[in-house]
Amino acid sequence: MRRCxxxxxxxxxxxxxxxxxxxxxxxxxxxxxxxRSPSPSNSSSNAPHLVRDYISRNEIKLARHVFxxxxxxxxxxxxxxxxxYAWAGPFQQSIHLYLQMLHLGLTPTKFTFPFVLKxxxxxxxxxxxxxxxNHAHLLGLSMDVYVSTALxxxxxxxxxxxxxxxxxNTMSHVDRDIVAWNAMIAAFSFHALHAxxxxxxxxxxxxxxxxxxxxFVSVLPTIGQANALRQGKAIHSHCLRRKFFCDNVVLATALxxxxxxxxxxxxxxxxxxxxxxxxxxxxxxxxxGYVLHHCMPDALALYHDMLCIYNLNxxxxxxxxxxxxxxxxxxxxxxxxxxxxxxxxxIHLDTTVGNSLISxxxxxxIMDDAxxxxxxxxxxxxxxxxxxxxxxxxxxYAEKALLIFRQMQSLGIEPHLETMIAxxxxxxxLAALQHGKSCHGYAVVRGFSNDTSICNAIIDMYxxxxxxxxxxxxxxxxxNRDIISWNTMIIGYxxxxxxxxxxxxxxxxxASGSKPDDVTFIAVLSACSHSGLVTEGKYWFSSMSRDFNIxxxxxxxxxxxxxxxxxxxxxxxxxxxxxxxxxxxxxVWGALLAACRTHKNIEMGEQVSKKIQLxxxxxxxxxxxxxxxxxxxxxxxxxxxxxxxxxxxxxKKSPGCSWVEISGVIHAFIGGHQYHPQSASINNKLxxxxxxxxxxxxxxxxxxALHDVEEEEKExxxxxxxxxxxxxxxxxxxxxxxRILVTKNLRICADCHSAIKFIxxxxxxxxxxxxxxxxxxxxxxxxxxxxxx
Ligand SMILES: [Zn+2]
Ligand SMILES: [Zn+2]
Numbered sequence: 001m002r003r004c005x006x007x008x009x010x011x012x013x014x015x016x017x018x019x020x021x022x023x024x025x026x027x028x029x030x031x032x033x034x035x036r037s038p039s040p041s042n043s044s045s046n047a048p049h050l051v052r053d054y055i056s057r058n059e060i061k062l063a064r065h066v067f068x069x070x071x072x073x074x075x076x077x078x079x080x081x082x083x084x085y086a087w088a089g090p091f092q093q094s095i096h097l098y099l100q101m102l103h104l105g106l107t108p109t110k111f112t113f114p115f116v117l118k119x120x121x122x123x124x125x126x127x128x129x130x131x132x133x134n135h136a137h138l139l140g141l142s143m144d145v146y147v148s149t150a151l152x153x154x155x156x157x158x159x160x161x162x163x164x165x166x167x168x169n170t171m172s173h174v175d176r177d178i179v180a181w182n183a184m185i186a187a188f189s190f191h192a193l194h195a196x197x198x199x200x201x202x203x204x205x206x207x208x209x210x211x212x213x214x215x216f217v218s219v220l221p222t223i224g225q226a227n228a229l230r231q232g233k234a235i236h237s238h239c240l241r242r243k244f245f246c247d248n249v250v251l252a253t254a255l256x257x258x259x260x261x262x263x264x265x266x267x268x269x270x271x272x273x274x275x276x277x278x279x280x281x282x283x284x285x286x287x288x289g290y291v292l293h294h295c296m297p298d299a300l301a302l303y304h305d306m307l308c309i310y311n312l313n314x315x316x317x318x319x320x321x322x323x324x325x326x327x328x329x330x331x332x333x334x335x336x337x338x339x340x341x342x343x344x345x346x347i348h349l350d351t352t353v354g355n356s357l358i359s360x361x362x363x364x365x366i367m368d369d370a371x372x373x374x375x376x377x378x379x380x381x382x383x384x385x386x387x388x389x390x391x392x393x394x395x396x397y398a399e400k401a402l403l404i405f406r407q408m409q410s411l412g413i414e415p416h417l418e419t420m421i422a423x424x425x426x427x428x429x430l431a432a433l434q435h436g437k438s439c440h441g442y443a444v445v446r447g448f449s450n451d452t453s454i455c456n457a458i459i460d461m462y463x464x465x466x467x468x469x470x471x472x473x474x475x476x477x478x479x480n481r482d483i484i485s486w487n488t489m490i491i492g493y494x495x496x497x498x499x500x501x502x503x504x505x506x507x508x509x510x511a512s513g514s515k516p517d518d519v520t521f522i523a524v525l526s527a528c529s530h531s532g533l534v535t536e537g538k539y540w541f542s543s544m545s546r547d548f549n550i551x552x553x554x555x556x557x558x559x560x561x562x563x564x565x566x567x568x569x570x571x572x573x574x575x576x577x578x579x580x581x582x583x584x585x586x587x588v589w590g591a592l593l594a595a596c597r598t599h600k601n602i603e604m605g606e607q608v609s610k611k612i613q614l615x616x617x618x619x620x621x622x623x624x625x626x627x628x629x630x631x632x633x634x635x636x637x638x639x640x641x642x643x644x645x646x647x648x649x650x651x652k653k654s655p656g657c658s659w660v661e662i663s664g665v666i667h668a669f670i671g672g673h674q675y676h677p678q679s680a681s682i683n684n685k686l687x688x689x690x691x692x693x694x695x696x697x698x699x700x701x702x703x704x705a706l707h708d709v710e711e712e713e714k715e716x717x718x719x720x721x722x723x724x725x726x727x728x729x730x731x732x733x734x735x736x737x738x739r740i741l742v743t744k745n746l747r748i749c750a751d752c753h754s755a756i757k758f759i760x761x762x763x764x765x766x767x768x769x770x771x772x773x774x775x776x777x778x779x780x781x782x783x784x785x786x787x788x789x
Pocket of ligand 2 (some may be wrong): 753775776777783784785786787788
């Protein structure tokens with residue numbers, strides 16, 4: 001919330017502050033015994049007039065040049081110089097001159113303090129402000145109405161609402177003028193304390209002080225944030241009655257911003273249209289309103305008008321807003337054009353604009369440009385890192401996201417809530433429990449753990465890392481659950497094959513008075529599918545449109561086909577697809593094809609495969625499935641034919657990849673590859689396991705080997721499936737009591753599924769495999785999926 005000092009300002013301030021402390025010691029004497037004001041010895045000279053003249057023309061540098069030449073400038077002139085810097089900056093100069101005044105033994109007047117305090121506010125220099133407060137007190141000026149109002153404003157702007165309030169309470173009712181009230185109201189509104197702001201406003205009215213347009217400009221933002229439309233409308237009509245509007249662009253901007261935030265975009269636009277002299281801020285507020293309501297074409301059209309019709313130059317805030325629109329539209333071309341414009345105009349140094357550029361490139365999937373741009377940025381903040389981390393996660397570079405997070409920590413940049421929300425899905429995706437746990441710990445330490453979004457992300461992380469009971473503990477402790485919390489938990493139960501728990505939580509959700517949404521039904525249907533609960537699945541599928549008025553989407557149909565086909569009702573699934581109200585996509589057919597393989601139904605497999613080929617290049621992975629269907633019944637020629645079609649079309653099978661986390665490090669393995677530095681010991685372990693497994697009765701499942709090869713060779717090909725390599729590595733490095741968690745990018749194959757059962761018997765270990773669709777918890781030669789996946 002608090003605006004921060006820019007780095008260079010801070011360092012200058014620090015230097016000044018150290019200098020000031022020395023001067024302070026020397027000047028104490030003068031403060032307690034104010035010397036007489038020096039006589040205006042140079043009044044005859046022309047120089048003071050020149051200083052005034054330059055200041056009035058805003059030529060501060062020239063004014064200072066002349067001022068420095070005057071031997072004994074009058075206090076009035078000192079005050080004028082201090083004021084000039086306090087208005088136009090550099091603010092440090094105001095403070096510097098003030099300290100110089102003290103050093104020379106001059107006594108500040110009640111006109112000095114308001115300006116030097118204003119400079120303190122601009123620099124967020126609370127400590128220095130307190131010191132100056134003390135000076136005013138020693139001079140008996142702190143109760144002066146000008147000084148006390150300035151002090152109040154300084155405390156408020158520096159974020160110390162308590163001291164501001166204390167000072168305000170000590171002020172007499174006569175002294176509490178409109179300026180003092182406005183300072184208090186602005187402070188509370190700035191800190192988004194809506195109730196307190198409104199209370200102050202009503203107290204002000206009770207005190208008989210009539211609010212002016214500045215009061216409302218301060219109050220309106222907090223009304224917008226609190227979505228308090230009625231209060232906003234009341235202020236609007238009050239402004240109309242008091243005719244505050246006549247070309248008050250600042251008030252109009254505050255009003256349109258309030259309406260946009262209160263979901264009344266058309267009102268906002270009406271107000272925008274009434275403004276005669278539109279400025280950059282007014283246009284940007286309106287564009288931001290459009291972006292907030294996802295009306296991107298309107299946002300871009302207004303940006304065009306801003307440049308071409310109103311002849312205004314975009315500010316950094318405008319550009320950041322328009323870049324957000326480009327990101328939402330994944331309009332890379334326009335985004336790049338804007339980037340060029342930004343470089344040409346030199347605005348690219350602004351951190352906000354830089355962050356929006358990162359987001360834009362990330363949303364458009366151009367991660368290299370996003371990362372390159374981050375490296376180039378001179379000032380990075382937590383928002384920059386949140387943008388790049390969430391970009392990495394969205395584009396499937398979860399490991400890179402963790403890497404960047406580590407880089408961020410090593411640079412000493414404190415992550416925001418948004419950073420953690422962006423990072424947790426990376427841990428979920430990689431099943432990186434150690435990283436996930438430390439994210440959770442961090443969220444607790446930073447006091448984020450009451451935030452609903454972060455809790456949802458943590459629940460998802462634990463569930464995807466195989467710790468569903470911890471997920472439930474967090475879910476139960478949550479203070480404010482939203483529908484995403486419920487959905488995440490139900491999905492978690494589903495992928496762990498805990499259908500009873502999933503359905504019971506679903507009933508709890510309905511009993512709690514919350515309404516399930518379309519995602520809830522995807523969660524419920526896939527939970528039924530993972531456990532083969534056909535009747536329940538059918539019931540909820542028809543119930544969702546009948547009782548909850550939710551129209552099934554493609555995802556719901558995929559779940560249903562999956563549910564019917566896996567349970568062996570292939571014909572029913574086929575008819576179900578044909579009766580769909582829209583054209584089924586490749587995923588719907590893919591679900592059926594997978595079941596054709598499990599149930600060895602060649603005829604339907606061929607039929608479905610043809611349908612998929614007609615749908616074009618989307619069906620990549622399905623060639624593999626069909627080829628496996630043929631090889632499962634020994635039709636090797638047909639299997640080879642399918643593979644050759646696949647090659648002919650240039651489709652590549654995505655390689656099977658599994659990974660396992662050992663002491664916080666993710667080790668990834670690709671099927672058949674032996675790139676890992678420890679591949680020799682992994683090989684030995686695998687061969688040793690094979691011998692043991694065969695003694696217990698393991699036979700390699702030939703239907704998943706590529707060609708009609710010798711039995712022994714099949715065994716060896718299958719032995720180097722990525723999940724087996726990862727498990728061997730886990731056995732080598734995990735303590736025997738620890739469960740091994742392996743994550744796979746595809747579905748687990750039937751041979752690995754059966755082999756892992758034998759491995760749990762052989763090694764007396766628990767092994768969990770998270771494949772692309774669910775968890776398989778292996779223990780004592782069994783899997784909790786009951787071979788249903
Ligand atoms: Zn396998
Ligand atoms: Zn299983």
